[in-house]
Structures are given as structure tokens and as C-alpha cells.
Amino acid sequence: MVELYFMDARSKLIDIAAFMDRVERSGETGDYRYREFVKALAALDAPDRAEGVLNLLSDPSEGPLEQAGAGPAVGAYNKD
Amino acid sequence: MRYIEPHAHMVSRTMDDYQAMAMAGCRAICEPAFWAGFDRSSVAGFYDYFCQLTEHEPKRAARYHIAHYSWICINPKEAEDPQFAREVINIIPEFLKQENVLGVGEIGLNKNSKNEAAIFEEQVQLALDHNQLILIHTPHLEDKFKGTKLTIDMLRQFGDIDPGRVMIDHVEEHTIKMVLDAGFWGGITLYPESKCTPPRAVDMLERYGDSNRLWMNSACDWGVSDPLALPKAILELRKRGFDEATIDRFVYQNPVKFMQQSGIRFLPDA
Ligand SMILES: [Zn+2]
Secondary structure (H helix, E strand, O other): OHHHHHHHHHHHHHHHHHHHHHHHHOOOOOOHHHHHHHHHHHHHHOOOHHHHHHHHOOOOOOOOEOOOOOOOOOOOOOOO | OOEEEOOOOHHHOOHHHHHHHHHOOEEEEEEEOOOOOOOOOOHHHHHHHHHHHHHHHHHHHHOOOOEEEEEEOOOHHHOOOHHHHHHHHHHHHHHHOOOOEEEEEEEEOOOOEHHHHHHHHHHHHHHHHOOOEEEEEOOOHHHHHHHHHHHHHHHHOOOOOOHHHEEEOOOOOOOHHHHHHOOOEEEEEEOOOOOEOHHHHHHHHHHHHHHOOEEEEOOOOOOOOOOOHHHHHHHHHHHOOOOHHHHHHHHHHHHHHHHHHHOOOOOOOO
């Protein structure tokens, strides 16, 4: 597996690092999507990481909404 | 290698895509009714779309010797106006009788709203009343986990539903287990950015492929998407050491097994 995927994963890891640098330089670290992104990194410390990241970026509420929210899904849920 | 594309929105694609898919080994395409990228303004707009799916698109596919089947429904994005949605539902039964229609789909939730849930339940009932298979779309991104849970909870309220006749599509690592544990089929969608990559799809097949209730699809549509995502996933399966018989089960026999439950003539050479 390492032979097969290391270079690809290495490249994506550097992309994540560069993305975080870029957001920091642009002063957008307060954006809830970025804050949730940083929180989701915590899932990398335990097994089932992909599932963990997806869960941390998900809407944790239960029951249907009164009305569909405007606009498309954005990939993170503002938990603050 | 032969394969079936069980979920593709070909009305948004060109003949070049049909040609490329045929050359890659595609034998059949199944096309669910979905959102056109904008809301339709009338029931007649849906009627024309259903005719396009059941009459026109099979002819385009046939030019490359690909069989074409469709699923009919009103999609969740246009279910926020329940009265309009019900008018559309009224015209669906006449299409369900056609010999190239697999069932009701892709129904489901999009933003997990009450109106979406109501129209979803009415279309599940429609499918049961007409003895049809059901294809379910699960919401995108942050809405998927909650939407998948709500969907399964709603399906459980129907006492007479056979989970083996229901496909819950667009599963990911955080939803696949709840879908399979409840006895439903699961679809893994290979779609850039918002869904699953080939390596992740293979991870899921490694862990859950023995259920024999999984398929992969590209869900290619009018967005940035890849009609050849499935043959690329086949290459990934080979890289990961799967033998040809197992790959054939994932990309051909499993979808055939599900689709043949529809009662229509679906690729009898399987
Ligand atoms: Zn779709």
C-alpha cells in the first residue's frame, strides 16, 4: 500500500499544508469552514480516519428541517 | 472488460461519451431522473423529460450498442413545492409500465427538509403500489450522514418494504455500514471532490464487498464529472490485486442481479 499510494498522499499532504498557509496569509482563519477543517484533522490521530473526518464535517443534528436551506451544501457544518 | 454503468445522467452528455464508454466495455447504462440544474416550471416540462429518458436516450445509446434503462421520479431538489410535486407524481405511473423503466428513482432527501421527506415517502408508496424497485439519492457533503439516517428511518416505517429491492446511492465511509446493516443495497459514487475517489471506493469494496450488495457508478451529469470513472476504478481494483472474477462481480454481476429484480428484460446474457 505504501508503495502504491505514498507519493500521491505526500503530494496531498503538502497541498493541505499550503492551503492552511494560504488561508492564514489571507486572514481567513475565522471562516467556519476553515475552523471545522482544522478540527477535522483531529480524526487523523485514531483508526477509521476517513469515516472520522467525514463525521466531523457532518451536520450532527437530528430530525428534518422545517424548510430546505438556501444554496448548495458547502462541505462543513458550523457547530459554534 | 464488461461493465454496467448503473447511474449516469446521459441527457447531459455527448455522443463522444457514449463512444468512450462503449470502447471501455460498457454494456448497459441506467439513468435516474434528476434535477436539470434549474427548476422546471411545469408538469409538461417533466413529461417531456420522462419521454426523453424513455424514448430518445435509448436510441442514442443503441448507436454504440449500449442498452439504456431509466428510473422515473421527481427529484428532491424540486420537492420543496409539494403541490407541484404531487402533480408530477400523478404522471409517473404511465412511465412505470414501460419495458425499459427499472423503477422509481432517484428519490430521497437533498437538504433534509420536511417537504422533501413527505414527497420521498409518497414516492416510496408509489413504488410499493406498483411493485417497483427503488433508487435513493442521499444528500451531499455535510448533509449526507443525517440524510442517510433519516432515509433509513423513514423506510423502516413501511412494514412491507423488502430492503433487497432498495438501492441507497452515494454511500461513503461514514454511511456505508448503516445502509448494509439495514439490508439495503449501497451505491459508491465516483465523483470528483464531492464524493468518492477510486482508491476510497476500493477500500470500501475490500471491507464490505462480500456483502454482494454494492455497486459503483460515475453519476456523471452536467457538472464536472467523469463518464469513464468506472473503468478507472476497475484499473484501481487490478492494482490492488483483485482477480478478474471478483471485479466482474462488482461491476457487472451485482448490478445485473439488482436490476433483474425489476421484472423487465435486463441483459439476459448475464
Ligand atoms: Zn444522480
